[in-house]
Amino acid sequence: MPSRLGRYAVRRRIGSGGFATVWLAYDEQLDSPVAVKVLAENWTEDQAVRQRFLEEGRFLRKVESPYVVTVYDAGELEDGRPYLVMSYADQGTLADRMEILGLTPGQALEVVRQVGTGLQALHVRGVLHRDVKPANVLFRTVEVAGRHEVRAMVADLGLGKALDMSSRLTMIAGTPSFVAPEQAQGEPLDPRADQYSLAALTYLMLSGRSPYAHASLAAAAAPGTPPPLSTPERVFPKAVESVVLRGLAPDREDRWPDVAAYVDALATALGPESEVDRSEPWLPLDPDLTQPGARPSPLPPSRPLSDPVPPPRLRRRMLAAIAGLVALLLGAAAGYAVEKRGDADVTVSDRTGTLSVTVPGDWDGARSTRTWKAPDAGGEFPALSVGTSEDWTDVGSTEQGVFLGILPGDELPEQVPQHPECHIAQEPVDDVIDENATRTVVYTRCPGGITVERVVQLAANRLLWVQVRSADRATANAVLDDVATHGF
Template sequence: MAAENRAGSRFGQYELRRLLGVGGMGEVYEAHDTVRDRVVALKLLDVDLAKSTTYVERFRRESRTAARLQEPHVIPVHDWGEVDGVLFIDMRLVRGQDLSAHLATHGPLTPRQAVEVVEQIAAALDAAHESGLVHRDVKPANILLTGELFAYLVDFGIAHAESDMQLTTAGSAIGSFAYMAPERFEHSTGASISADIYALACVLYESLVGETPFRTDGHLATIHAHMMTPPPQPSLRAGVPAGFDQVIATGMAKDPARRYTSASQLARAARAALSPAPAQPLVTVPPSVGGPAVSQPIPLVYPPTGSTGSPAVANGRPATAPLAPPPKRILRPVVAVGGVIVGMVLLGGVLGWRLWSGDDVAGGTTTGGTTTTTTTTGAVTTTVAPYVGTVSDTDAQGFVGGLRCNASDPALAVGTTAASRLVVCRTDTGRYYYRGLRISDGATQEIDDPVPVGIGGFTATNPADGTKYLITTHALTIVKAGQILATEPMLEYAHR
């Protein structure tokens, strides 16, 4: 029977009063339970879908799942069963508006409201995940809001146990493309807790900005965006704190292992993003000769300026995030009080001056019998973090005996695909450059100033023809004039 014809009819002990919604599995009605004399939300499995044993089992599981989730942000289940060959589930009727409709009507939430909604949905997801269940369709349309923005996560009808893989058949991807994690398009093993966390990050972004993370023209473009495009930055919208950019970048990381480990962890990070950045830590600088010790902040991000305060320039273009040289120390006058003391003080002053100035020094300091060696170049002093990930036959400057950075430049990213090898390098002035190798014929290419994107990714643009090389932990994608020329999955990838 068609959905619009059921309103006003009788279904077992229920009087179907009004159709509330239609989903992939069935229909939801406002109904009157004549036995218990109460108004409920009644979900009925579509007659045609009821012929499928897969859908029948999924529907039965929804009732059991939702009934055992005793969490305030999951709508309670009253009863479930079967009437005349049609499965039903009886739930508490909650009057409100789903988040999708709320955003369409009122626009984006304030950052604080968005965090409060995400915190509530995270609590519901954590309860489900702790029970071994994955929702699989976290999206604004499945988040019901009351007048006080109390949030419920609804429609567990497509939730499933992680081990219940027989219910995920080929070609039957469940969930909305706009919120689906990239691995769900790559593999046939079904969704995971991490995929729910990815979807929740998408919901957070949409709540902050008022639109889905990737605005595309169709399903294929949406799939490609989730797989290849770096996570968007919500702070581009006025009023959204910059700290949310990292929350979204982590929650929507292409690699599931790099996302938050729980929905509540994402929610806590979002809550922290509401606050301004903490003050920079102080470090106590050893006293210069005859002067007091000084505490000063350690720069957390080096500004892209040269020594005179003007933008640093390399090859006619602004350099990318150059590292500032360490501050120089000025010696203070010393009054000699004895030959030995004067000699010791002067010796210490000379060493201190050379250590804190930009002069080339290669030496060591000994503390408690342990010697530590520090090497400083005339340009800058940098510390190179270890790689995240591994690539065979590589070292700190790229591929051993192959594609490498210049002698003094560390590799920030190295990767290999079936057709290519690549390396992204950093100079001692903070500039980046990209080098690629086509394995089939040995052809190489170098592009200046690739732009860091996401976590561990870069975009390099060839100024000659505009070809873009999008480098992520998952793939190397080559795009020209808006057309994808190639997508090469990463076999190995490492970045700093």
């Protein structure tokens, strides 16, 4: 952890991805926490990526809106890496909130209003966001009329483009489950692309699930019709569904004229009963989310603060689907040796010494260290399975465990194993971890908690498949961090 970035005293890392790392720091001159975004070292010499990083700062500086993350400063480190100093979101992201509790219709409408206001401010300044999704909606505590409340802000314009450039050349990029069809097809864009993404965000906040679970931009190019917005647990008037579906219209000509018109129509359809109580924060302050902590002293802290799991940013090309892996997992788990252990963490390796993982002690109730037959591979490959019981891989099981398996492959798969027993499939995220390309999908509201599927490109012709089932995200993250391969 660097002690300083420019004149800013570093407190801890907020997160990192393929292109940049974001640090929580203090502006000692103004006595205020800030977020410092630094370009990743491996992209310093790539002029296209460097230019895109700097353009994000320029786009954000064009807009003076309380609902768009503010850039206060920019600079360059001694090693040549540029950095941006931005407002610090002390209440986490919309993705955090959706995973913990979800939102009421009133809270969802307030997020749509504030995010919509931020997007409208970008559009007025001639800037498209192009990547509106839960992870790019940040929450920040502000003081209004002597009391604290939470404000939603649009962040991360890494894919942002000036409208005049979008009319001539459009890079195909974005998050498949939230990207507009015309963007996925590489067509010239206008503000209605951001409106589509906002409508997809609305659908998620109201229903608790995304309108689509696209695994690729190719699928997003022809989205089809989403499931009904209403569920038995949450029933909405037909007018609400009509407003959202018009925002999600595949043909942009069928959408609302602009974001403001969409937001107004949604507020009218939801009615006055969805209004939030203005006498208190519309979104309760969550002390468990990221907080700045005490002002740093000249001496380093005696115990460094723990780092959260880095949020992915880098998109990679996906080809070829994995088929039948869940069924094969059940076969690989045969021949368990049941052995109960204590509560301390234990590290387990496969028979070949190729794979290892550290898990909570109570997970080590059943092991399989045998090789497995990967799909269409014509041979056996190293595998490892550790779980609280022999049936942890069963569909509908509430047990916990992790499976690791090597399999042939020269490209990351377009689709990972599906889990219909889980209520929510988050959008796939692509990243580079330890110089290896990865694709990860998190399924929530599963019978036992969450399920995580990850595929890693270990070598030119080898993949690693990881499945984790856990009662909570924190434990799953810890297990994922402790997966290791040897000999690659």
